[in-house]
Amino acid sequence: MGVTHRARLAARRQLGVDGIHFDGTLRRWYVSVTIDAIGTGLTLPVILLYFTRVDGISVVGVGTAISAATGAALIASPVIGSTVDRFGPRRMVVAGLLVNATCCVSYLFTTSWGALALITAINQIANQTGRTARQTFLASFAASPDRVRLLAVQRSLRNAGYAVGGLVAAAAMSIGPSSFRWLIVIDALSYAAAALLVRAMPDGTPAAAPEPKQEQPTGGSPYRDFRYLALASGNTLILIQVYSCTFAVPLWVSGHTLLPVSMAGVLLTLNTVIVVCWQIPLSRGFESLTGARTLYPRVVALTCLAGALYLLSGRLEPIPFAAVAIVVAVVSNSGAEVYSYVAGWTVSVALAPATSPGRYLAVFTASDTAAKLITPALVSILLATYPEALWPVQIVLVGLGCALSRLALPHSAAERSTSGVKRATR
Numbered sequence: 001m002g003v004t005h006r007a008r009l010a011a012r013r014q015l016g017v018d019g020i021h022f023d024g025t026l027r028r029w030y031v032s033v034t035i036d037a038i039g040t041g042l043t044l045p046v047i048l049l050y051f052t053r054v055d056g057i058s059v060v061g062v063g064t065a066i067s068a069a070t071g072a073a074l075i076a077s078p079v080i081g082s083t084v085d086r087f088g089p090r091r092m093v094v095a096g097l098l099v100n101a102t103c104c105v106s107y108l109f110t111t112s113w114g115a116l117a118l119i120t121a122i123n124q125i126a127n128q129t130g131r132t133a134r135q136t137f138l139a140s141f142a143a144s145p146d147r148v149r150l151l152a153v154q155r156s157l158r159n160a161g162y163a164v165g166g167l168v169a170a171a172a173m174s175i176g177p178s179s180f181r182w183l184i185v186i187d188a189l190s191y192a193a194a195a196l197l198v199r200a201m202p203d204g205t206p207a208a209a210p211e212p213k214q215e216q217p218t219g220g221s222p223y224r225d226f227r228y229l230a231l232a233s234g235n236t237l238i239l240i241q242v243y244s245c246t247f248a249v250p251l252w253v254s255g256h257t258l259l260p261v262s263m264a265g266v267l268l269t270l271n272t273v274i275v276v277c278w279q280i281p282l283s284r285g286f287e288s289l290t291g292a293r294t295l296y297p298r299v300v301a302l303t304c305l306a307g308a309l310y311l312l313s314g315r316l317e318p319i320p321f322a323a324v325a326i327v328v329a330v331v332s333n334s335g336a337e338v339y340s341y342v343a344g345w346t347v348s349v350a351l352a353p354a355t356s357p358g359r360y361l362a363v364f365t366a367s368d369t370a371a372k373l374i375t376p377a378l379v380s381i382l383l384a385t386y387p388e389a390l391w392p393v394q395i396v397l398v399g400l401g402c403a404l405s406r407l408a409l410p411h412s413a414a415e416r417s418t419s420g421v422k423r424a425t426r
Contacts, residue, residue: 025201026141026150030157032197033134036097037158039190041165042183043104046173050107050180051116061113069120070373073128074366080129081222081362089137089358090203096130097195099123104188108181128369132362139349139357140203151345152283159276163269220353222363228351230408232367235344237401239371240378241303242337244394245271245330248379249310256314256387257322267330274334282335283342292346293409295339296402302336303398305329307391314388336398344368347409 051062084092103123110116138154139147172179222228250264286295309329316322344364352360382390 028197028201029138029141030153032194033154034157034161035190035197036194037161038165038168039187039194041162042169042172042190043165043187044162045166045169046180046183047107049177050184051110053177054180055110055116057113057116062116065113065117065120067373068117069124070369072121073124074369074373076125077128077132077362077366077369078223078359080125080132081356081359083129084133084136084358084362085356088203089133089140090198090201092129092133092358093137094195094199096126096133097191097198099126100130101188101191101195104184104191107184128362128365131365131368132358135345135349135361135365136357146287147349148287148342148345149280149283151349152280152342155341156276156279159272159279163272163276220356222356222360225360227408227410228360228363231347231351231405232364234401234403234405234408235340235348235364235367236370236374237397238299238340238344238405239368240375240401241299241306241333241394241398242340243372243375244379244390245333245337247376248383248390249326249330249333251379251383252310252314252387252390253326255383257326258317258319259313259322259326263323263326267326270327270330271334271337274331275338278335278338279341282338286339286342287346289347289350289409292343292350293406295343296406299336299339299343300395300399300402302332302339304395306332306336307395310391311388343405347405351410 048059048062051057052059057065087095100123103119103126106119107116110119134154135151138150141147141150169183172183246268249267253259253264253267254261286292306329309325309332313322313326313329316325344367348361348364349357352364378393379390382393
């Protein structure tokens with residue numbers, strides 16, 4: 001065995017992807033994910049500026065349109081899940097990407113609030129479809145426990161792609177508003193390129209077959225499966241701390257600490273780097289329901305630590321001390337984020353019946369969308385009324401979500417199997 005080969009194996013072990021065979025199909029999938037993420041990263045910093053400065057739509061109007069579109073995607077979740085199961089996840093990934101590309105081009109011709117709201121709603125529904133279909137499709141590439149690690153690789157690549165796209169966008173924005181259109185066009189092309197790559201892939205692999213001697217949940221309606229609904233509800237509360245990091249931290253830094261406003265950008269970059277570097281290695285060893293159960297106390301502990309340090313950063317007057325406090329808070333917040341997604345992937349995939357995974361995973365991905373919709377409103381209200389209540393409220397909500405999720409998890413294969421039979425007989 002050569003030195004290069006040994007070094008490659010050591011690197012794979014360090015990343016937590018040893019034992020996973022990255023064949024041509026899987027590599028093509030990850031290339032498509034990365035291209036898609038880089039394109040999205042290009043427009044994330046400029047899309048709001050484009051709507052307000054180029055199209056002349058008010059900030060309130062843009063915010064209302066985005067909120068309404070997110071709500072529309074949430075309402076469409078039941079239809080999305082059934083559609084993924086009926087037509088197959090690969091086809092729906094391709095369809096979602098092509099709709100995203102079409103919406104990007106349509107933004108270039110948007111001049112009114114009504115058109116913006118309609119296109120954004122279609123785009124958000126396509127995003128929701130793509131998220132459900134991607135998780136269902138990727139889960140078909142490997143048997144548990146490798147599924148969770150494959151999802152971790154995907155999330156790390158997406159975050160890295162967002163970061164690269166954001167850096168390119170920052171450089172392009174120095175040219176002025178004229179660059180906004182080109183960035184949106186490139187984003188549309190990235191969606192189309194990713195769709196072409198996925199279209200050339202097979203629908204699934206034999207590796208997706210259930211493991212021998214493992215009880216599989218029986219198919220049924222996820223809206224009659226109270227255990228799964230409880231887990232999805234708990235996940236909504238848990239993910240509030242994820243979106244709070246990106247939405248609340250900049251507002252907290254600028255309005256409630258003595259730190260310079262530029263510190264907010266440093267903290268969000270730190271969060272992205274931690275997620276990229278930690279998501280894969282910290283996913284190891286938690287690929288079972290038993291492993292997922294042990295993650296919820298860690299999420300609560302890290303959220304408590306982060307909340308306490310955020311509060312402390314607002315009360316410390318020496319800027320270096322406040323900076324240290326808020327950096328450690330973001331590191332803790334990022335660790336809670338990583339563990340939250342690992343737990344969510346594990347329980348959502350493990351408890352989704354093989355006969356109707358799309359419908360079940362649509363419910364669980366909707367919990368992420370719900371958290372994204374709730375968090376900005378919650379943060380805005382608390383910061384406007386009683387700012388120091390923000391972090392204690394977040395701790396309580398995340399604690400309730402983790403407690404609900406732990407209670408809803410089956411304690412044994414027999415309980416899991418019984419739950420599946422009850423679903424089937426309703």
